[in-house]
Amino acid sequence: MTLPRKDLFHLPEGVIYLDGNSLGPLPRAAVTRTAAALADEWGEMLIRGWNDADWIGLPARVGDRIGALVGAPAGSVVMGDTLSIKVYQALAAALEMRSDRRVVISDSGNFPTDLYMAQGLLDTLGRGHELRVVAPEDVAGALDDTVAAVMLTEVDYRTGSRHDMGAITRAAHDAGAVMIWDLAHSAGALPVDLAGCGCEFAVGCTYKYLNGGPGAPAFIYVRPDLAGTVRPALQGWMGHDAPFAFDLDYRPAPGIERMRVGTPPVLQLSTLEAALTAWDGVTMEEVRAASVALMETFIEAVERRCPGLELASPRDPSARGSQVSFRFAEGYAAMRALIDRGVIGDFRAPDIMRFGFTPLYLDEADVLAAVDVIAEVLETEAWRDSAYRTRARVT
């Protein structure tokens, strides 16, 4: 397998896309598959599509495909909802497993919605739980026998800094806590060994490195030995053992399917299923090796040519995800100037310029061409243009 495989994607003319860590580009297979899901399935089968096109099986089928990319066995991952909802489900289940404890540990590098959802759950429970948010490097030291659950995102969305999933999971388990990993910036970015790490729960989204499209559904993994016993807080009919018996009482499905909630987003799952074919025949190790090579090229060139930018990501590639971040006080305007010139990354407050490296559709020439543009924007101070200073609704 040779990378990149740009022919599998639609990439706009004149754009170098370094934001696949936020929203992956359009896979060509997704265009034809989505059109078929509308015309041939919805249009022709109508309600019969639930059986005839196996819409009902999509959440498990796509879940298995993603499971294979994150080291999860078949039957341990299911799709649906959003990452926020999946965080809530995982944490609610974790807190029931450790109902004698009241502390949840997370870190300040976690994506805010994980923290918001956790706090919302704790407030709803009203049982005196505390969400303790520590610095990323202080997680291990924060573990003690009051901790019910540890909830972390492997790769920090701002700096790209990466936790050691195995070591932290062991430490959490040594403290008697349940471990929940958010793989938003991991799935499709680097090898993940869910089964090997032993965590109880993992969640993730699919619109970043997995290229599922804007608002693509999320996934949840439950360790197979637990999937038949966890109580879903969000007990929707699609997680029922027999949804079409229409019983008045809930009885959870035997395994991972109990983490399904409502009617699945069939169209977006179809788009995503097609997008995932881009991973056929490529290993995560190959992708990771290519990503590291691109990042090293990028860091070397940016540091040499753009002295105003300060590396915010770990210098050691093994401590980093698949993104490189630089600090720059005028980062927002500078990123707008870059985007205007066809180099698309993004900005995270207060001063982070993020660049994602996605070897399925990026090569070294792209990276070097992007650095040319970054250097020009910095040298000419193009970011001073007032047009770049107005904040858009979404940054």
Add this chain to the structure above:
Amino acid sequence: MTLPRKDLFHLPEGVIYLDGNSLGPLPRAAVTRTAAALADEWGEMLIRGWNDADWIGLPARVGDRIGALVGAPAGSVVMGDTLSIKVYQALAAALEMRSDRRVVISDSGNFPTDLYMAQGLLDTLGRGHELRVVAPEDVAGALDDTVAAVMLTEVDYRTGSRHDMGAITRAAHDAGAVMIWDLAHSAGALPVDLAGCGCEFAVGCTYKYLNGGPGAPAFIYVRPDLAGTVRPALQGWMGHDAPFAFDLDYRPAPGIERMRVGTPPVLQLSTLEAALTAWDGVTMEEVRAASVALMETFIEAVERRCPGLELASPRDPSARGSQVSFRFAEGYAAMRALIDRGVIGDFRAPDIMRFGFTPLYLDEADVLAAVDVIAEVLETEAWRDSAYRTRARVT
């Protein structure tokens, strides 16, 4: 405006579709819009689509469109997630508003997922709440000063029987309870006056009468005077006052947008937005009048020609939604036989054959032709064919 407007929909050859109450057919506008959302928005704009195609505004924009169909003022409805999730949000907020009470009233005609989600929430709260499920006709009598919330679906998914939203809401309020309406079988089926009825919350799905496609997102309405004060239990980043400030602490958006949770399903929202153009220039009163006429024709013809079928829906059209149900002991096999002959309705256990009446794309000739097929299946006992007796995964 003349109904039907069949040209707006793709309807398969040889099919009479009486299941729009379960999954509406494919609007032609949805095909072109979805293709454009992929090619022109996702494909060309990439991450810029959040601003440039206003993806971020879709949940409110589409919510307003649906609000207009259910008597809700602009800015009081927002889209996202599934109906199950929206039920959970509404009930969690309702129980906080009446934290001194412990009883939730629903009825046995409510859709099971509403009951499951409610029970899951009550179990999660662990504060001794009780979900009391009474017969539909006993709701008013079940109200007393222990009731925190009343949670009902206006139109019974099996029989099509319809609650009086205004009267029950008044009774709930008289008892000091919060009222939550599920409009799954109402939105796009009949006139709804959310503002007039005074209920605190309403939720609904969009893949039935609103033709949004399989797994289309749900909606939630919060009464405008409450939207700025309810605490969202599911406090995701898209409901934050400033999602892109990436604060560690949650601060809810000022109004209805606080009921947003995670990243919205942009592609399915785009499909839905296009589907809703089918309602341009038609009033719900016109649709309702046409629907009643179709149902009366259907009931008269079926009762005359198919003595084996027993009407399960109210005979008075004003007490009925936009579906007609008949009981038949062999209903499952009979419905399979009908579908095989191009008349698509559906089956709900144990013995309900459901037929939905959707005047946007059905006319009297369709209805009479469908009755011909139903009569033939009953007369020839075609349902005895063993091929029709194996249960599919989805019924």
